[in-house]
Amino acid sequence: MPSPQHEAIVQMLLAQARPPTPPTVQEMRAGFDAMTSLFPVPDGVRSEKVDADGVPGEWIEMPGAVRGRSVLYLHGGAYVIGSVNTHRGLIARIAAATKARCLAIDYRLAPEHPFPAAVEDATKAYRWLLARGQEPSRLAVAGDSAGGGLTLATLLALRDAGAPLPAAGVCLSPWTDLEGTGASATDPKIGDPMIAVDGLRKSGRDYLGPRGDAKNPLAAPLYGDYRRIPPLLIQVGTREILLDDSTRVAARAKAAGVDVTLERGEGLIHVWQFFGADVPESIAAIARIGEFVAKHAA
Numbered sequence: 001m002p003s004p005q006h007e008a009i010v011q012m013l014l015a016q017a018r019p020p021t022p023p024t025v026q027e028m029r030a031g032f033d034a035m036t037s038l039f040p041v042p043d044g045v046r047s048e049k050v051d052a053d054g055v056p057g058e059w060i061e062m063p064g065a066v067r068g069r070s071v072l073y074l075h076g077g078a079y080v081i082g083s084v085n086t087h088r089g090l091i092a093r094i095a096a097a098t099k100a101r102c103l104a105i106d107y108r109l110a111p112e113h114p115f116p117a118a119v120e121d122a123t124k125a126y127r128w129l130l131a132r133g134q135e136p137s138r139l140a141v142a143g144d145s146a147g148g149g150l151t152l153a154t155l156l157a158l159r160d161a162g163a164p165l166p167a168a169g170v171c172l173s174p175w176t177d178l179e180g181t182g183a184s185a186t187d188p189k190i191g192d193p194m195i196a197v198d199g200l201r202k203s204g205r206d207y208l209g210p211r212g213d214a215k216n217p218l219a220a221p222l223y224g225d226y227r228r229i230p231p232l233l234i235q236v237g238t239r240e241i242l243l244d245d246s247t248r249v250a251a252r253a254k255a256a257g258v259d260v261t262l263e264r265g266e267g268l269i270h271v272w273q274f275f276g277a278d279v280p281e282s283i284a285a286i287a288r289i290g291e292f293v294a295k296h297a298a
Contacts, residue, residue, distance in 0.1 A: 002267040005279045010269060013193040022199075025111065025206075029081045036086040039276045045092040050103070052125040057105040058084045062096035069100040069138045069297050070129060072166075074122055074154070076145030076271060078175070078203035079110045087144070090274050093282075094142065097290025100297070103129060107150070114209030115219045118146075122154040127163065136164040140293045144271045145242070146207075148174025148234075152221035152249065155229050168296035170289055171234045173242050173271045174249065176222040178204030178214050182244025192241045194270045200241065222249055226256035233261045233292045235285055237268035261292065 002010075023031065048059040060073075071094065075087040084091070084104040095102045107121035122141075129139065143151040148171035155169050177185075180197045184190055208214060217224035222245065232253060236246035243264075250262040265272060268281055273289075275282045 003280045006268065006272060006275070006281055009275055009279065010193050013269075025080060032077060032081045033086060036089075036274075039089050039274060041089040042092050042096065042277065045088070045095075047088070052103065052105060052128040055105050055107065055121045055125045055128070057103050057125060058088075060088060060091045060095050060102045060104055062092055064099055065095065065101050066099045068135060069098070069293075070134055070140075071095070071098055071100045071102045071293065072122070072126055072129060072139065072141045073102045073104040074107065074141070074143030074147035074150045075104065076143065076147040076172075076175075077109075078200070079115075079118055079146045079150075079207040080203050081109070082146075089276060090144070093276070093286050094289055097286045098140070098293040098297075099290070100140070100293060110203075110209070111206040115207050115212050115216075118150055118207075119153050119157055119218050122150055123157050123161075123163075126154065126158065126166075130164065136166050138297045139166040140168045140170060140297050141166050142170035142172075142289070143174070144172035144273070146175045148172050149176045149221050149245075152176065152224060153218045156221060156224045156226075157218055159228055165228075165230050166297075168230050168293060169232045170292065171232065171246070172273050173236050173240060174221070174234065174246060175200075175242055176220060176245040176249045178208060178220045180204070180241070182242075182248060184243040185241045187241075190241055190243070191239060192270065195241050197241055222252070224249075224252070226253040226258050229253060229256070229258050231259040231261070231296050233263070233289065235263045235265065235273065235289075237265040237270060237272055239267055240270040242270065263288065
């Protein structure tokens with residue numbers, strides 16, 4: 001059963017009034033900035049802005065980082081909202097758990113920059129890391145929500161291009177199906193307090209643009225061929241409409257021979273890892289991310 005701390009956040013989300021008209025993209029971004037500011041950045045974080053071959057980013061590091069171990073982090077936000085700034089606290093906690101330097105990037109957002117802009121930016125930042133001497137065997141790619149889907153798309157794109165692959169991928173509640181075709185997307189028993197299927201599908205259309213293919217594996221990794229992809233850790237809650245986005249990808253990757261660890265958080269909501277040091281489930285999930293990355297990127 002979820003902790004009282006987790007349920008307090010659920011109640012806070014449920015209490016938020018739905019606007020009478022759909023918000024603009026700018027209003028969505030401002031609202032997300034305001035919501036994420038409620039979750040503080042841990043003490044001791046060190047950050048440094050960088051230009052990763054034209055992709056703006058930030059090194060985020062906590063005390064105790066292991067020399068040579070890195071994580072490329074791709075933030076969530078339905079490819080439309082979110083930034084390094086909104087996710088700095090989550091990334092810092094992951095940096096502490098993995099004992100890695102995290103390179104978080106501000107990939108280009110839709111609708112101004114539709115697919116494949118985000119994939120291009122993520123793969124460019126990855127190649128920039130390698131060009132600076134980063135060993136792929138000591139590197140993981142990670143992300144949440146849309147960033148979790150982008151993590152998978154990045155691995156598929158790198159594999160298809162013949163690039164050296166990282167040691168592992170970590171996906172937190174990944175968005176892998178832009179059309180919301182999974183049973184969980186429309187199951188009224190899910191009771192997702194964060195994502196509505198209509199908004200999800202609209203963001204998918206914004207990301208694809210007028211000529212995009214909703215079944216292109218680099219846009220919707222649900223349809224990917226996962227042969228030769230490195231080990232994956234996928235964490236997903238059972239109280240989120242993206243549950244089937246994770247379970248279907250996990251099954252597809254396992255069938256292709258990938259070492260997949262799928263963790264289902266019973267009663268937990270979308271990207272509960274975000275909620276920080278006051279929520280036991282967040283602490284435990286991030287600790288497992290640390291163990292997974294340390295195991296594969298040692």
